[in-house]
Amino acid sequence: MPSSGNSYKVRLLLALLDQPVQTIDVEYGSDTLTQAKAETRLPFGKAPVLELDDGTLLPESNAILVWLGQGTRFVPKDALQQAQMLSWMFWEQNQHEGVIAVRAALLNYPHRKAQATPERLAELLTSGNGLLQIMDDHLRMRDWLVGDDASLADLCLYAYTHTAEARGGFDLAPFPALRDWLDRVAALPGYVAL
Known part of the structure; x- marks a missing residue:
């Protein structure tokens, strides 16, 4: 969701990690949001959701940050x-x-x-x-x-x-x-x- 801070924080981390990602925008009122909900691509009914290579869907922005941040400079070692x-x-x-x-x-x-x-x-x-x-x-x-x-x-x-x-x-x-x-x-x- 381009206007969402929760979606933005994920895009920001991916950019800081220089990690490419394909995004699908699901802004409020959009057909893509309706379709994503109908296809149960949004497990909790909202964005963001990260789809892993094996098809696993990971919802919730902060959970996504933790997943993507493991082993990077953005997660303290201590x-x-x-x-x-x-x-x-x-x-x-x-x-x-x-x-x-x-x-x-x-x-x-x-x-x-x-x-x-x-x-x-x-x-x-x-x-x-x-x-x-x-x-x-x-x-x-x-x-x-x-x-x-x-x-x-x-x-x-x-x-x-x-x-x-x-x-x-x-x-x-x-x-x-x-x-x-x-x-x-x-x-x-x-x-x-x-």
Whole structure:
């Protein structure tokens, strides 16, 4: 799904790994999405899904990241750092995405407009600023979320954070460490934009 941060994080990792992939776009309302659902190509009813060479379908963006990231520089070798990386990835799906991405969806997807009440948008803005503050506080002391190099956690959280301002209406000016981190991710060799 080209507009999805969850799909983007997978494309970003593949680009950073210089790994070719064939993609099939299943944007909201498209015939390809309807067809993919009818053919049960989306086990959980949503994108992204990675189809492995043997035909196995692997849904969920962060599971795909872990699968593709094994043995690469994006998964720390240290067991504690791996667990810390996973903590950030679970937090992204459990806390961050449900606020940052949802606010952007309400503002940008026509089929979600009815849910974009002023009260709901204000609630998401307040919650989102709190989540962005958690990231900014953490990044004040380090360049990356875990360890001394970019990890899957950085790619995972970058996906919706880097569009929080343009798509979600968040003001990132109060978060200087977060903004610097966004620049570091965008400067990674092989980086591709959403």
